[in-house]
Amino acid sequence: MTADQIPAVQVHGVTKRFGEITAVDDVHLEVPAGQVLALLGRNGAGKSTLMEMLLGITRPGAGEIRVGGLAPQEASSRGLIGAMLQNGALLPEETVRSMLRLLHSLHARPLPLEEVAERADVADLMSRRIGKLSGGQMQRVRFAVALLGDPDVILLDEPTVGMDVETRRDFWVRIRHVARAGRTIVLATHYLQEAETEAERVVVLDRGRIIADGPGAEITRSISGRTLRVVGPSPAEVAALPGVSEAVADAEGVLARCTDSDAALRALLREHPQARGIEISPPSLEDAFLRLTEGAVR
Numbered sequence: 120m121t122a123d124q125i126p127a128v129q130v131h132g133v134t135k136r137f138g139e140i141t142a143v144d145d146v147h148l149e150v151p152a153g154q155v156l157a158l159l160g161r162n163g164a165g166k167s168t169l170m171e172m173l174l175g176i177t178r179p180g181a182g183e184i185r186v187g188g189l190a191p192q193e194a195s196s197r198g199l200i201g202a203m204l205q206n207g208a209l210l211p212e213e214t215v216r217s218m219l220r221l222l223h224s225l226h227a228r229p230l231p232l233e234e235v236a237e238r239a240d241v242a243d244l245m246s247r248r249i250g251k252l253s254g255g256q257m258q259r260v261r262f263a264v265a266l267l268g269d270p271d272v273i274l275l276d277e278p279t280v281g282m283d284v285e286t287r288r289d290f291w292v293r294i295r296h297v298a299r300a301g302r303t304i305v306l307a308t309h310y311l312q313e314a315e316t317e318a319e320r321v322v323v324l325d326r327g328r329i330i331a332d333g334p335g336a337e338i339t340r341s342i343s344g345r346t347l348r349v350v351g352p353s354p355a356e357v358a359a360l361p362g363v364s365e366a367v368a369d370a371e372g373v374l375a376r377c378t379d380s381d382a383a384l385r386a387l388l389r390e391h392p393q394a395r396g397i398e399i400s401p402p403s404l405e406d407a408f409l410r411l412t413e414g415a416v417r
C-alpha cells in the first residue's frame with residue numbers, strides 16, 4: 120500500500136470504557152482520503168469519545184487508531200489533524216483576527232490567514248470581539264480554527280449547531296470544497312436531514328457500536344415501510360387498519376408506520392371516508408435512524 124492509499128483514518132477494534140460505561144464498543148472503521156463522513160447517534164452514543172480518540176486526547180482501552188498512518192497523538196502534533204470540538208474554548212476578549220493570528224503562529228505549515236478567512240467565511244467577522252459573536256458566527260470561527268494548520272483530517276463535532284438554514288447550506292458548500300482538495304472530514308451531527316443530503320457516507324453509532332454504515336440513501340432503503348399521515352380518524356382507528364404496524368398522534372392528525380401502505384390506504388378510504396390530508400411517504404433517514412436505534416433512549 121502506498122502512502123496515498125493508506126486510509127486517512129483507521130479504527131481497528133477500538134473500545135473505550137469509563138467505569139461501568141462502555142462509551143465505544145469494538146468499533147472498526149476506515150475512512151479513505153477525501154471522504155465526508157457523518158457520525159450519527161443519540162446523546163451518549165459515543166460520537167465525542169470516538170472523536171477525542173481520533174484526536175489523541177483520549178486513548179482507547181483496547182484496539183488501535185491510525186490517522187494518516189500515524190498514532191493520533193503523533194498525527195496531531197505534526198498538524199495532520201484539525202478539530203472543532205463541541206465547546207472548544209475561544210478567547211472571548213480577543214478579536215477574531217487577533218485570535219486567529221495567535222493560533223496561526225503556532226502551526227508549522229499554516230494556510231495564509233486570508234485563505235482561512237475565505238474558506239471558513241469569517242472575513243466579515245475579523246474585527247469583531249469573539250465574546251460578542253452569535254452562536255452560528257462562533258461556529259464559523261471554530262471552523263476557521265480547524266482549518267488553520269491545513270490539516271489532512273478535519274474532525275468536527277456538531278459543526279452546524281446554531282447556524283441558520285442559509286449559513287448551514289453555505290457551510291456544506293465549503294465542506295465539500297475542502298474535501299475536493301483531498302481533505303478527509305469526519306463530523307458528528309444530530310441533523311439527520313443534512314447527513315442524508317450532504318454527507319457521502321453515514322455511520323450510525325448506538326451504545327458505542329456501529330449499527331449502520333453507508334450512503335444515507337442506502338441506510339434508508341435498508342428499512343422497509345412507508346409512513347402514512349392522515350387527518351380525521353383517531354390513532355386507534357388508523358392502527359386497526361390492515362398494513363399498519365403502529366400509529367401515533369402528531370401535530371395535525373395521525374402518523375402511522377405501514378408494512379403495506381397500499382392495503383392501508385384502500386382500507387382507510389373505505390372505512391373512513393372523512394379522512395383528509397392523506398400523505399404517504401417513503402422512509403427518511405430519520406425513520407431509519409429511529410428504527411435502528413429503537414429502545415436506545417437512556
Ligand SMILES: Nc1ncnc2c1ncn2[C@@H]1O[C@H](COP(=O)(O)OP(=O)(O)OP(=O)(O)O)[C@@H](O)[C@H]1O
Binds near residue numbers: 140163
Ligand atoms: N470522561 C468521561 N467520564 C465518564 N463517562 C464519560 C466520559 N466521557 C463520556 N462518557 C460517557 O460515555 C458515553 C458516550 O458519551 P459521548 O459524549 O461520547 O456521546 P455522544 O454520542 O458524543 O453524545 P452527545 O450527542 O450527547 O454529545 C456517555 O454515556 C457518557 O456519559
